[in-house]
Amino acid sequence: MYKVERKTIIESVKGMLLESVKTLDKxxxxxxxxxxxxxxxxxxxxxxxxxxxxxxxxxxxDIPLCQDTGIVVCFLEIGRELYFDYDLDEAINVGVSQAYIEGYLRKSIVRHPLNRINTMDNTPAVIHHEFIPGNKLIIHIAPKGxxxxxxxxxxxxxxxxxxxxxxxxxxxxxxxxxxxxxxxxxxxxxxxxxxxxxxxxxxxxxxxxxxxxxxxxxxxxxxxxxxxxxxxxxxxxxxxxxxxxxxxxxxxxxxxxxxxxxxxxxxxCHSARKSEVTLIGKEINHTNN
Ligand code: SF4
Incomplete structure (x- = not known):
């Protein structure tokens, strides 16, 4: 079994968002x-x-390409050999929250489509999950205007x-x-x-x-x-x-x-912001006691 630490995911998501809002791919x-x-x-x-x-x-x-820093869309490719003893979606959302608060990015998400009360940290992200062979976690992330x-x-x-x-x-x-x-x-x-x-x-x-x-x-x-x-x-x-x-x-x-x-x-749109990271799980000893 393999594990990717929660803090690695949080830091990766935060870093990807802070970078992607101001930079386009070559x-x-x-x-x-x-x-x-x-x-x-x-x-x-x-x-x-x-x-x-x-x-x-x-x-x-070091400022965003556009004032609309989007709703965060996240596609996860999750290696089947990975083991999570925490809530993966929650970790993604902590990374989103930290990026939008610490980066002073516009918070654009309302808690309910009809009451329109801002969640104040741009969470929750829209997260899609797929399973892949192996011990990697691939995170694709895009702030979508x-x-x-x-x-x-x-x-x-x-x-x-x-x-x-x-x-x-x-x-x-x-x-x-x-x-x-x-x-x-x-x-x-x-x-x-x-x-x-x-x-x-x-x-x-x-x-x-x-x-x-x-x-x-x-x-x-x-x-x-x-x-x-x-x-x-x-x-x-x-x-x-x-x-x-x-x-x-x-x-x-x-x-x-x-x-x-x-x-x-x-x-x-032309602010085609996106980022991707591959995190390799570290081997852990998993005992059933
Ligand atoms: S559609 Fe794209 S470029 Fe236009 S305002 Fe929204 S995020 Fe900015």
Whole structure:
């Protein structure tokens, strides 16, 4: 049996959040640089300059990229050989709380959707769990902004609407969203499963690295076609027109019922903050006495 200490998890989550709110991955920055180079609309080019300049300022002054420091989404991959003598979700939430309080990050979570009373430490995080072989704990974490989340959609299509119906639904979602999800976007598309599985697939899709190529040829073709068609919509950076509406499209699929064609679109704004850590469990002697 193996164990990852509670304090290691708390420190890791706190550190990842404090870093990720002010820094974008290199591949995301490269994609923005590339979009700026290829942008034909002068206003859109100027906005892309501002997005890159904003990143430089956030880094050099140690401040968040955006005032909305998000709801914390966490995907856990939990090694089956790990043993926990504490509440793993509670440890994640302690890390979130410490990061948001000590880092003076905006607290955006209300205890009940209707009473709107702030929890004052940005907890609870939304935590998803999966089991994997071995003794590692992989934590993927993303502070997800409200603007892009609000423009995300899910629809139970009829199977007869097929591939083109699905593409149209994705394009309509992005057109209707306009500037509100703060494009250029990373577009996560979930196809199949059922109602909740489909949303989960879309959320997980936006956490895939931009350079990640899916092994599923049907999904890959869809990613390529969607990327091309989304960038022809002329939504552009911040919805003011231009070539760069999205810098990446990621599709995740799952088997589904013969009567269903679920599709979910989760939008990631240009503050595409995320982080990942792999913690290796230390061997422990476990005796049954
Ligand atoms: S959608 Fe993203 S960039 Fe826009 S305000 Fe929210 S977190 Fe900031």
């Amino acid at each position: 591949e995301v920055l490269d994609a923005f640089e590339n979009a700026r180079e290829n942008e034909r609309n002068p206003l859109a080019k100027n906005i892309l300059d501002k997005i890159l300049e904003n990143h430089e300022i956030a880094n050099s002054k 409200g603007g892009s989340e609000n423009m995300s959609t899910l629809k139970m299509l009829s199977p007869s609407e097929g591939r083109e119906g699905l593409i149209q639904f994705v394009l309509d979602t992005i057109t209707k969203g306009g500037g509100r999800p703060c494009p250029p976007l990373i577009v996560g598309v979930g196809i199949g499963g059922n109602f909740e599985k489909c949303a989960w697939l879309a959320k997980k899709a936006i956490l895939r690295p931009l350079g990640d190529v899916t092994e599923n040829p049907v999904d890959r073709e869809l990613e390529i076609e969607l990327m091309e068609r989304i960038n022809k919509l002329d939504v552009g950076p911040m919805g003011l027109g231009g070539d760069a509406t999205c810098i990446g499209v990621k599709v995740n699929s799952f088997p589904c019922h013969i009567a269903s064609l679920p599709v979910a679109v989760n939008l990631q």
